[in-house]
Amino acid sequence: MNNRNRLTTYILIALVLGIVAGYFVNAYMKPNAASYSDIMSLVTTLFLRLIKMIIAPLVFSTLVVGIAKMGDTKEVGRIGVKALGWFVIASVISLSLGLVLVNLFRPGDAIHAANMMPAIGTASGIATSSLTLKEFITHLVPSSIIDGMAKNEILQIVIFSIFFGTAAAAVGERSKPLVDAIDGVAHIMLKVTGYVMNFAPYAVFAAVSGIVAAKGLEVLKTYGVFMGEFYLGIILLWIVLTVLGFLFLGPRVIKLLAELREPTLLAFSTASSEAAFPKTLEGLERFGVRNRIAAFVLPIGYSFNLDGSMMYCTFAAVFIAQAYGIEMSLGTQITMMLVLMLTSKGMAGVPRASLVVIAATLTQFNIPEAGLLLLLGIDHFLDMARSATNVIGNGIATAVVAKWENELAVPVRQDWAAAELP
Numbered sequence: 001m002n003n004r005n006r007l008t009t010y011i012l013i014a015l016v017l018g019i020v021a022g023y024f025v026n027a028y029m030k031p032n033a034a035s036y037s038d039i040m041s042l043v044t045t046l047f048l049r050l051i052k053m054i055i056a057p058l059v060f061s062t063l064v065v066g067i068a069k070m071g072d073t074k075e076v077g078r079i080g081v082k083a084l085g086w087f088v089i090a091s092v093i094s095l096s097l098g099l100v101l102v103n104l105f106r107p108g109d110a111i112h113a114a115n116m117m118p119a120i121g122t123a124s125g126i127a128t129s130s131l132t133l134k135e136f137i138t139h140l141v142p143s144s145i146i147d148g149m150a151k152n153e154i155l156q157i158v159i160f161s162i163f164f165g166t167a168a169a170a171v172g173e174r175s176k177p178l179v180d181a182i183d184g185v186a187h188i189m190l191k192v193t194g195y196v197m198n199f200a201p202y203a204v205f206a207a208v209s210g211i212v213a214a215k216g217l218e219v220l221k222t223y224g225v226f227m228g229e230f231y232l233g234i235i236l237l238w239i240v241l242t243v244l245g246f247l248f249l250g251p252r253v254i255k256l257l258a259e260l261r262e263p264t265l266l267a268f269s270t271a272s273s274e275a276a277f278p279k280t281l282e283g284l285e286r287f288g289v290r291n292r293i294a295a296f297v298l299p300i301g302y303s304f305n306l307d308g309s310m311m312y313c314t315f316a317a318v319f320i321a322q323a324y325g326i327e328m329s330l331g332t333q334i335t336m337m338l339v340l341m342l343t344s345k346g347m348a349g350v351p352r353a354s355l356v357v358i359a360a361t362l363t364q365f366n367i368p369e370a371g372l373l374l375l376l377g378i379d380h381f382l383d384m385a386r387s388a389t390n391v392i393g394n395g396i397a398t399a400v401v402a403k404w405e406n407e408l409a410v411p412v413r414q415d416w417a418a419a420e421l422p
Helices: 003-028 030-070 073-105 108-113 133-140 145-150 154-197 200-215 218-222 224-249 252-259 261-270 274-287 291-304 307-323 330-343 353-364 369-376 379-404
Strands: none
Touching: 003 030, 003 200, 003 261, 030 145, 030 154, 030 200, 030 261, 030 274, 030 291, 073 154, 073 224, 073 291, 073 307, 073 330, 073 379, 108 307, 133 154, 145 154, 154 274, 154 291, 200 261, 200 379, 224 252, 224 307, 224 379, 252 261, 252 274, 252 379, 261 274, 261 379, 274 291, 274 379, 291 379, 307 330, 307 353, 307 369, 307 379, 330 353, 353 369, 353 379, 369 379
């Protein structure tokens, strides 16, 4: 068993043991469940902070080296346009699917019939500040790259790296020593990634056991139908994304999904697509995507192509409206979808980002913000599904862009962390 398969096995074992341990604490050590959950959250937080620690230097170094070795600003622009074109199409599909399914299943009707809604006016505790067009545009460019890296603002790091890499390519031979040094940083960060990933099974166990200990399995029973319908929607979205990938990649899309298995499982277990970023990058390169494409498209996708989160936004917003007996016309729902197309961008890295976006959207359409309380108890379990979907969506998007650029090679089996960046 190679190291990748061994880590995947350990994560699966940790997932199962976490459920068992969490159930035991919740059922037989109820008075200590809250403190146990707090202790487990420390382990999860430590792992996620380790991940955040490596993302900024990893994105910067790999992206700068890739662009510097392209040497053509027109090529950078062409790849960027193709990536954004795919992201827009995927966003429309994700948002539309969520809208169709929530109207088909109408999960909020059962909540309304049982009169389980929180009282209108009850505070949800979720910030409702929306992201305006002006704020979004100004947010693209960092006032300081140090500040952007400190806050792990991936989109800002990407913008700075594009300028830096393009300038390095324009300078030519005089920039070669610096580019080589940054290339060395990239390889070091890949090795650090390997070290950090050794902690993944412990983080998975802590995350799952902590949430089950605090919430219990009863919360899954209460909202079982809603969660089942949402997970069915996620499965349908996976199928749609896979079919789209098949149209461009052919049967190799199955191999791609196999390469993304480990980061998808990691994102699902930790409810964080950010935690899976390094492993997603690794899987794409094993699949045959050149580093300069993967290191460029994938970070942008983390801000513009969160397919699972976008589907959840429309699904959850209309669910809350249904729970309060608010009927929304087709035109209003389409308007909401267009609003979410904007407000969902750039939300990567924000804790409970989907809830923040939904909160901002509810206030714009006169839907009680208190309805968010219906989702808080199960949001972690929903976040697991949408985080995994974000990984799949971004992996397929990056591979398709590489195919369009004729940069999708036949992969050579190798230790990725020791591979030479092109």
